[in-house]
Amino acid sequence: MVQNKAFLYKAVPDGWPVPGKDLSVEDIGFDETAPPPPGGFTTKNLYATYDPSQRGRMRDPSIKSYTPAMTVGKPVVSVHVLGKVLKSDTPKIKEGAIVLIKGYYTEEYSAVPESALDRTAVIDPKPGVPLTAYLGALGMTGMTAYGSLHEIGQPKPGDVILVSAAAGAVGQTVGQIAVQEGLHVIGSVGDDRKLDFIINELGFTSGFNYKKENISDAVKRLAPDGIDIYYDNVGGELLDVALQNMKDFGRIVACGTISTYNNSGASGAYGVKNYSSVVRKRLRWQGFIVYDPNIIRWEKERDEKVARWIADGSFKSVDFFTHGIDHAVDGFLGMLKGENLGKSILKIADP
Ligand SMILES: NC(=O)c1ccc[n+]([C@@H]2O[C@H](COP(=O)([O-])OP(=O)(O)OC[C@H]3O[C@@H](n4cnc5c(N)ncnc54)[C@H](OP(=O)(O)O)[C@@H]3O)[C@@H](O)[C@H]2O)c1
Numbered sequence: 001m002v003q004n005k006a007f008l009y010k011a012v013p014d015g016w017p018v019p020g021k022d023l024s025v026e027d028i029g030f031d032e033t034a035p036p037p038p039g040g041f042t043t044k045n046l047y048a049t050y051d052p053s054q055r056g057r058m059r060d061p062s063i064k065s066y067t068p069a070m071t072v073g074k075p076v077v078s079v080h081v082l083g084k085v086l087k088s089d090t091p092k093i094k095e096g097a098i099v100l101i102k103g104y105y106t107e108e109y110s111a112v113p114e115s116a117l118d119r120t121a122v123i124d125p126k127p128g129v130p131l132t133a134y135l136g137a138l139g140m141t142g143m144t145a146y147g148s149l150h151e152i153g154q155p156k157p158g159d160v161i162l163v164s165a166a167a168g169a170v171g172q173t174v175g176q177i178a179v180q181e182g183l184h185v186i187g188s189v190g191d192d193r194k195l196d197f198i199i200n201e202l203g204f205t206s207g208f209n210y211k212k213e214n215i216s217d218a219v220k221r222l223a224p225d226g227i228d229i230y231y232d233n234v235g236g237e238l239l240d241v242a243l244q245n246m247k248d249f250g251r252i253v254a255c256g257t258i259s260t261y262n263n264s265g266a267s268g269a270y271g272v273k274n275y276s277s278v279v280r281k282r283l284r285w286q287g288f289i290v291y292d293p294n295i296i297r298w299e300k301e302r303d304e305k306v307a308r309w310i311a312d313g314s315f316k317s318v319d320f321f322t323h324g325i326d327h328a329v330d331g332f333l334g335m336l337k338g339e340n341l342g343k344s345i346l347k348i349a350d351p
Helices: 053-057 114-120 130-136 140-153 169-178 192-201 215-222 235-244 299-309 325-337
Strands: 005-009 021-026 041-049 079-088 098-105 107-112 120-122 160-163 184-190 208-209 227-232 246-254 284-287 318-324 343-347
Touching: 005 325, 021 325, 041 098, 041 130, 053 079, 079 107, 079 130, 098 107, 098 130, 114 120, 120 208, 130 343, 140 184, 140 227, 140 246, 140 299, 160 169, 169 184, 169 299, 169 343, 184 192, 184 215, 192 208, 208 215, 215 235, 227 235, 235 246, 318 325, 325 343
Parallel strands: 160 184, 160 227, 184 208, 227 246, 246 284, 318 343
Antiparallel strands: 005 021, 041 079, 041 107, 041 343, 079 098, 098 120
16 A cells, blocks of 8 residues: 545535644555556546635535535545546556546545546647646636636627636636637736736736725726626625626626635625616626536637647646645635635646
């Protein structure tokens, strides 16, 4: 047996997850002499993504949602795990291949069963595209951004778009796609370093720090004629202000509500006051899940365009690493608190 540290889900959190009680890092062991599972393969894992949706899966399993609850006592399920194949019992996956496994455990080594083959892709990075881009802009994050912006946001050159959590994984991708497509792009972020990043490195038109400036004043200052598209990653007060400042026939892409994810029950939730704008302004306001057919149908276009933009240097796939599985809990909580700039990734081992 070799050491196999795993990011463990120990108990259902009530509000913010408590390190040690709800989440921990422990050695669960790995038998490197054992054969791979029948029809499956084993991996040494290199990276695992952090995603806010993981918090939603840390719930009482009796509460139904679009993804199943995680199992207490098992490793935390990551949206993507990227690993190097050690042994394989399937001709579809060769030893030494780099594979991207959707929805798998966060651990140093994995024995992946045959049942996970349909969510495993062999990665052969295109020239000029870093491996980790397949965890972000060319992974689920980028699919979320590209598919929903086009399907629901219906962007046109010159449109004014407001993006929340703009320096995060989805936000940086939505904003850069909008820049590429000639929109006027405004970002909302939680610190000045992120503000500098979205404007000076990603090419957003403007932005504001919602922790420093009154949100309503900021939106009126930066979009005096109103907003065509609000890309909502956070819910709460910013959604309310966006509703108030939408143009007639504007679109709201309801991607996430991270401002509510660590509330204990519904009592702490912000009550939206400007709902009547939806009718008065004839808004289109639609939620989605990235795996919906109307979102996934944009995958080929996303793959071609975003890979080309990354390779020609006009699009930045920015990663924010937590180094080492020993720090897995801190990295996860840090992402929920907003410490990340770009796509949050746990680096487990060198490629
Ligand atoms: N619908 C789907 O299928 C789908 C798929 C993927 C992601 N999502 C959603 O998209 C959103 C962004 O996800 P991501 O992976 O890109 O994460 P992320 O933006 O990289 O990280 C989360 C960010 O949220 C911001 N944040 C945290 N608490 C906040 C609060 N109380 N108010 C406002 N902002 C807050 C922080 O940035 P600041 O410092 O700027 O506050 C933090 O960096 C999440 O809501 C997620 O659930 C939805």
